[in-house]
Amino acid sequence: MNPELLRNMWVELTERRVTLMVVIVACILLVAISPGDWSSAAFTAELVFYAVVVVWGTRCAAQSVVEEIGNKTWDGQRLSAIRPWTMVSGKLVGSTMLAWIGGAMCFGVIVYATIRAGGGSTVVNLALYFLTIGVLSQAAALLASLVAVRRRMSHSRFDVFLYQLAGLIAALLVWRVWQTADPTSVFRRLTGGIDAFAVSEVWWWGGSYDPGTFYVASLVAFVFWTLLGNYRVMRRELQVQNGPVVWLIFLGFLAAYAGGFDFWRNYIREPTFMMGMRAVQAGIAVTVVTYVMALVEPKEVVAYRWLIERFRHWQFGALLSRFPAWCYAYLVLTGLGVTAILTLPWSIAESANIYGGPMIVLAALGFVLRDCAVFMAMGLGQVGKRSDIAALAILALLYVFMPGMFSHIEGSTAFFYPSEHDPAWLNPLLAWSQALIGWFLILRRRDLRVRPQI
Amino acid sequence: MIEVRNLVYEYPNKRALDGVSLTIESGTITALVGPNGAGKTTLMRCLAALEMPYSGQVLINGLDTRENPRRIHENLSFLPDFFGLYDSLSVRRCLTFAARAHGLTGRDVDVAVDKAAERVGLTERMKQKAAELSRGLRQRLAIGQAIVHEPKVIMLDEPASGLDPDARRSLSALFLELKASGLTLIVSSHILSELEDYSGSMIIIQNGKMVGGQAVTLTENRISYLVELAAPADGFEVFLQGLPGVSRSESLGPISQIWLDTPDRRAGVVQAIVQAGYPLCGFAETKRTLEQTYLEETGKAVR
Numbered sequence: 001m002n003p004e005l006l007r008n009m010w011v012e013l014t015e016r017r018v019t020l021m022v023v024i025v026a027c028i029l030l031v032a033i034s035p036g037d038w039s040s041a042a043f044t045a046e047l048v049f050y051a052v053v054v055v056w057g058t059r060c061a062a063q064s065v066v067e068e069i070g071n072k073t074w075d076g077q078r079l080s081a082i083r084p085w086t087m088v089s090g091k092l093v094g095s096t097m098l099a100w101i102g103g104a105m106c107f108g109v110i111v112y113a114t115i116r117a118g119g120g121s122t123v124v125n126l127a128l129y130f131l132t133i134g135v136l137s138q139a140a141a142l143l144a145s146l147v148a149v150r151r152r153m154s155h156s157r158f159d160v161f162l163y164q165l166a167g168l169i170a171a172l173l174v175w176r177v178w179q180t181a182d183p184t185s186v187f188r189r190l191t192g193g194i195d196a197f198a199v200s201e202v203w204w205w206g207g208s209y210d211p212g213t214f215y216v217a218s219l220v221a222f223v224f225w226t227l228l229g230n231y232r233v234m235r236r237e238l239q240v241q242n243g244p245v246v247w248l249i250f251l252g253f254l255a256a257y258a259g260g261f262d263f264w265r266n267y268i269r270e271p272t273f274m275m276g277m278r279a280v281q282a283g284i285a286v287t288v289v290t291y292v293m294a295l296v297e298p299k300e301v302v303a304y305r306w307l308i309e310r311f312r313h314w315q316f317g318a319l320l321s322r323f324p325a326w327c328y329a330y331l332v333l334t335g336l337g338v339t340a341i342l343t344l345p346w347s348i349a350e351s352a353n354i355y356g357g358p359m360i361v362l363a364a365l366g367f368v369l370r371d372c373a374v375f376m377a378m379g380l381g382q383v384g385k386r387s388d389i390a391a392l393a394i395l396a397l398l399y400v401f402m403p404g405m406f407s408h409i410e411g412s413t414a415f416f417y418p419s420e421h422d423p424a425w426l427n428p429l430l431a432w433s434q435a436l437i438g439w440f441l442i443l444r445r446r447d448l449r450v451r452p453q454i
Numbered sequence: 455m456i457e458v459r460n461l462v463y464e465y466p467n468k469r470a471l472d473g474v475s476l477t478i479e480s481g482t483i484t485a486l487v488g489p490n491g492a493g494k495t496t497l498m499r500c501l502a503a504l505e506m507p508y509s510g511q512v513l514i515n516g517l518d519t520r521e522n523p524r525r526i527h528e529n530l531s532f533l534p535d536f537f538g539l540y541d542s543l544s545v546r547r548c549l550t551f552a553a554r555a556h557g558l559t560g561r562d563v564d565v566a567v568d569k570a571a572e573r574v575g576l577t578e579r580m581k582q583k584a585a586e587l588s589r590g591l592r593q594r595l596a597i598g599q600a601i602v603h604e605p606k607v608i609m610l611d612e613p614a615s616g617l618d619p620d621a622r623r624s625l626s627a628l629f630l631e632l633k634a635s636g637l638t639l640i641v642s643s644h645i646l647s648e649l650e651d652y653s654g655s656m657i658i659i660q661n662g663k664m665v666g667g668q669a670v671t672l673t674e675n676r677i678s679y680l681v682e683l684a685a686p687a688d689g690f691e692v693f694l695q696g697l698p699g700v701s702r703s704e705s706l707g708p709i710s711q712i713w714l715d716t717p718d719r720r721a722g723v724v725q726a727i728v729q730a731g732y733p734l735c736g737f738a739e740t741k742r743t744l745e746q747t748y749l750e751e752t753g754k755a756v757r
């Protein structure tokens with residue numbers, strides 16, 4: 001048996017804790033069931049499921065590694081023979097086992113109510129949804145905590161809440177998307193049956209799919225990638241080097257997934273234009289990943305100094321093996337950007353006498369690189385949340401406050417974010433100038449160029 | 455065997471280890487000493503493959519820490535100075551987890567757990583929770599966890615801090631027992647007298663560098679003999695140097711210090727001195743302490 005799972009069972013599944021969980025959940029469900037309205041009972045069971053598996057489960061998952069650090073047992077685990085995947089699964093399943101016991105009781109009520117209401121055919125999708133939303137949220141919380149561990153951040157209760165928040169946000173997104181496919185959803189009950197994003201079919205890569213099935217398949221894929229993310233960060237924590245291949249495959253998957261949605265199928269028929277639109281969609285998804293990675297990846301001066309030294313010595317194999325994930329994401333983004341520039345029609349913009357589309361993409365690439373420079377400038381050599389907050393504050397300044405302050409100057413937005421201007425080259429020129437100046441200043445830092453002495 | 459080649463470890467504004475190279479033979483106990491902030495703990499963490507060096511190479515039994523960190527972790531234990539235990543688990547469960555976490559399965563787990571408990575003297579407390587143990591017993595449990603899978607290398611950072619004299623003595627005995635069973639131990643401590651009883655060699659780290667460029671063998675020239683004459687005698691030092699079995703001698707007035715090839719030579723030396731008519735009035739064994747050796751070596755480095 002997985003030793004980490006066994007240890008968690010010893011700690012989590014004490015007689016007292018299991019009894020408490022079973023009694024509390026059973027009492028709530030019995031109260032819900034007693035009036036005989038199974039629809040309401042299922043609603044209550046769903047809420048209890050979210051409370052126990054998602055809210056409390058993410059807390060447990062976020063704490064699983066952080067607690068080890070607080071108790072000074074983490075180095076002992078790192079020095080064991082436990083394999084990275086065994087460690088991840090042991091922690092994820094082990095720390096949330098009690099929550100799943102409560103969740104299973106709720107799920108039983110939900111399934112029974114669904115079958116009674118004649119929805120037997122949807123039970124498999126429902127089971128996959130509840131399983132995946134639980135696993136995804138908990139895995140996301142664990143991943144956030146592992147990333148924080150890699151960044152050597154502090155682990156106060158508030159920090160654990162932030163890691164938990166990552167899981168909660170993931171769950172909220174999944175829940176909201178799921179609601180768009182369900183006519184009897186909690187969301188529609190709360191809004192009197194109105195859902196502006198409700199869909200009856202999903203168009204993806206030219207095909208039409210049932211939303212429930214499509215969402216479940218997507219969820220399964222994202223659960224897989226989140227678990228793989230946990231595995232990869234755990235490998236690093238256990239001192240095993242990760243190559244870039246898996247990360248690049250993930251970026252490829254994300255680009256293909258996001259680029260596949262045919263939102264514009266009724267308006268665009270021209271294949272090259274379609275490719276451009278897909279590249280833009282994929283680019284937006286990869287941009288999000290680039291920002292997230294630039295924010296959360298450790299920005300250790302020593303690691304970057306090492307990379308610069310490898311570059312100076314033309315040791316590209318070593319350089320690429322430890323290249324930061326955000327750099328790879330940016331390279332993929334550049335590829336997508338170039339594709340968009342080459343395939344998006346200039347004619348649309350020409351009608352307005354400006355070269356908008358492709359130029360905006362070119363500018364966007366520059367602004368993303370500038371923003372990465374902001375993350376780097378604020379984060380290099382810093383540990384903790386302050387550098388993140390400082391970077392985000394600067395971005396808020398650049399994207400919200402300063403454009404507002406200079407709104408009276410015509411064309412001033414060209415300095416701050418991608419937007420249409422006349423002449424069209426102004427926006428990319430300003431974006432790339434800022435990016436290059438930012439990176440020039442960062443690379444001039446003494447601690448990146450000169451190795452310290454004793 | 456542990457081999458370190460030109461190890462460099464850097465912090466953003468400080469180089470913690472600067473070109474450390476050393477070799478530690480299997481089945482030995484090596485003391486790792488040096489002032490606070492010298493780089494001892496960083497060195498140990500690099501040896502344990504918990505930190506990756508900026509450059510250089512660490513080989514543990516032929517495995518590179520960069521290439522095979524997990525295989526090294528399997529066969530190595532590192533007990534940091536501030537360690538933690540699973541307080542809500544019993545001693546048996548703590549040891550069982552440690553054994554399983556190092557790949558032991560089935561009946562081997564119980565055998566290993568019982569053996570480790572016996573070695574650290576916790577057999578009577580197997581059902582007690584870790585939280586209920588005293589400081590000394592917690593230390594023993596931590597050491598028990600570190601040796602339960604019988605690693606080839608054990609590194610301990612300040613293992614005796616907070617222990618009473620009896621516990622320290624039994625810890626020394628345990629280390630010697632582990633060494634006798636073929637394990638390699640590296641022990642870091644500020645308390646040099648504590649290392650005296652079991653260390654065979656000493657590595658001194660100062661300002662991130664290894665003092666003297668190599669480990670100091672402590673058994674060599676460690677024991678010497680003081681020869682006291684009732685009055686100073688001309689040519690006595692030359693006489694001593696000519697005696698069979700005397701490898702070195704130093705004289706100051708009526709007192710001389712001699713180093714012998716083996717302790718068996720003592721009777722012969724005393725007999726020779728008396729037969730030669732020197733007024734011998736004292737012959738005693740003297741041990742050079744680890745502290746003296748440390749000060750001598752670091753003094754050399756300063757000079």
